[in-house]
Amino acid sequence: MRLHKEGIKMIPLMAVFTGGLYVLLYWLIPFAAVQIILAIAAVIFMVLVIRFFRDPKVITPPRDGVVYAPAEGKVVVIERVYEGEYHKDDRIQVSIFMSPLNVHVNRSPVKGKVDFFQYHPGKFLVAWHPKSSTDNERTSVGFKTENGVNILMRQIAGAVARRIAFYPSIGDPMEQGTSVGFIRFGSRVDLFLPLDADIKVKIGDLTKGGETEVATLK
Known part of the structure; x- marks a missing residue:
């Protein structure tokens, strides 16, 4: 292992x-x-x-326009929200909750480059709390695809998590499924996608980072 x-x-x-x-x-x-x-x-x-702390080998099939799950876990949120940090407009939020039993490696959901990064200190509410996305310790990472589509990934600390790691820098090229970070001991990852994205998952679905298709982009 x-x-x-x-x-x-x-x-x-x-x-x-x-x-x-x-x-x-x-x-x-x-x-x-x-x-x-x-x-x-x-x-x-x-x-x-x-x-x-296992880090299984993942082979992500390269597919244009596909947004892969950035983490292993359970889909707990799919809703339209206003995202005011990076996009500053309405987006479809898809949230994946990671229990301590899940693989906690975070992976790039798309091919493109890192376009934005911001770390926010904050609280340690349970990861499924509605305000954890805006009140908890978190990092916000913007990706720009090769077709110019912007998506946001937010790594969120939970009640137990006490370290969020993101390794690439702004401008770094990304391949789908590339390991980009890690959240220690239970947490959540949010994706903010365009409103016209075709969502491929539903509430309660189980995902695998770099393998499960979350959405396709137009």
Whole structure:
């Protein structure tokens, strides 16, 4: 299993913390049965941490006009909204919620270039809260396709997430499905698409980053 670079940084720290906590509880609770349970819990916890930082190989078929899911998760919002940061007009918002069990690698939804980037500090409301898109810690990333269509991707921290990473810079070329970022421990990604986009998903659908077609652009 390939690990994301965020995990290579984080897993050793979590292992030290888990090991230290286990040793402390081992000496404080001198009962063999409890110690065995604690050891099993520590192993399970570390397995989940390692699994969280997995970075599976994704092959994204290049298709003109297709907007791919930027993340693995569940579609929780499809609605018309006013997007006032990048487009400054009405857009179709498609939101994907990522639970701690999902792959948390974020991928470029389109081919083109990074046209805009803005980081916003903020709150840590649960990721499915209606105001999380505007009140939570987040990054806003604008993409311009080769056909000149602009879309916005917003990475949003949730109640548990405490780090949002986006690696490319403004002007960098993007291919569909390219790994561009990571959100740690439960979060959400919003897409803001043109009103005439043909939406291919519905509420409750499960997506895979770089594989599921979210919409096609005209």
